[in-house]
Amino acid sequence: MASRIALVTGASTGIGFEAAIALRAAGLTVYAGARRVEKMEPLKRLxxxxxxxxxxxxxxxxxxxxxxxxxxxRVDVLVNNAGYGSYGSLEEVPLDEGRRQFEVNVMGLARMMQLVIPGMRTAHSGRIINITSIGGKIHEPLGAWYHGTKFAVEGMSDSLRLELQPHGIDVVVIEPSGTNTEWGTIAGEGLLAASGDGPYQQQAHIVAAALASTSGEGHVLSTPARVVARAIVRAATAKRPRTRYPVGRGAWSVLAMRRILPDRAFDAVFWNFYRRLAG
Structure with a gap:
């Protein structure tokens, strides 16, 4: 693996940071990118x-x-991890913020793929790993913009898997459940800023509490980012990777429940669970 080259986006914290470390430990040459370069200083020592x-x-x-x-x-492995969660009622979140959510989570991811695909295609080899979420298969109230982007990445990845297969390029999706990163805290703060005092305030405080439950070791929805990083390494190094890697506490059970239950039954079960989390 020493000769394989990996590029990880959104590597300043959380999943991207841990993925860069894990890929390097697996023997890949790793380039880590993010806006906050100072946060990545510890990676240099590795x-x-x-x-x-x-x-x-x-x-x-x-x-x-x-x-x-x-x-x-060339770039042998692209890990598209950069992204954030924009929460709030569709009524109250400005369209400019909705556009930014798609610009970061979808258009930036798509452009990174456009940039690396020609080299991969020439080499008839390459692996694109898109970090989506179980949020690309399920839904939450006040998460229309965020879930819209993750559903988009799921569909885009499926199309690309077929499109790029003849050129020797694998496209893999990683679907984490809640991870113990700053993501949930930031998303919850944005949610309360947008909808915490208006007509959706009751829902907003419940969902914000659920998002916060991913922060801190031992919380019911919290999975360490290094666990997701291990799945990324498996996706990057397997001879024949799976098309999807659900990973984290509750990921498999939630996705199974979504497949089995009718829409309204899933809505009721999931919302009751969030209400219990909020106390």
């Missing part, structure tokens, strides 16, 4: 190259891929 990377900037994305390709001639 032999990981860090770079500024903003997935809303064409110049930044093109420069990052060009840097890796200039050094190695």
């Amino acid at each position: 032999g990981i190259t860090v770079m500024a990377l903003d997935v809303t900037s064409e110049e930044s994305m093109a420069s990052a891929v060009a840097l890796v390709e200039a050094a190695h001639g």
Whole structure:
């Protein structure tokens, strides 16, 4: 694996940070990109190259891929991890924020793939690993923008899997449940800022509490980011990777429940669970 080159986006914290470490430990040469370069300083000590990377900037994305390709001639593994969760009622969240959510979670991911695919296609080899979420298969109130992006990435990844298969390129989806990162706290704060005092305030406080339950070891929905990172390594190194890797506490059971239950039954079960989490 020493000769394989991995590029990880959104690597300043959480899943991306742990994925960069785990891929390096597995023997890959790793480039880690994020806007907050200072957060990635510890990665340098592990032999990981860090770079500024903003997935809303064409110049930044093109420069990052060009840097890796200039050094190695290719990107073998792209881990599309950059993203965030924008929560709030559809009525109250400004359209500009909705556009930004899609720009980061979908369009930035798509552009990163556009940039690496030509080199992978020429090499007739490559692996694209898109970090979605069980949120790409299920839904929450006040999460229309976020879940819309994750459903989009799921569908895009499925289409690309068929599209790129003749060119020797695998497309894999990682579907984490709640992870013990800053993601849930930030998403919850944004939710309360958008809808915490208006007509949706009761729902907002319940959902914000559920999002917060992913923060801190031992919480019911909290899975360490390093667990997700291990799934990413498996996806990156398997000779024939699975198309999807649900990972984390409750991921398999929630997805199974979604497949089995009718929509309204799932709505009721899931909402009652969130209400219990909120106390």
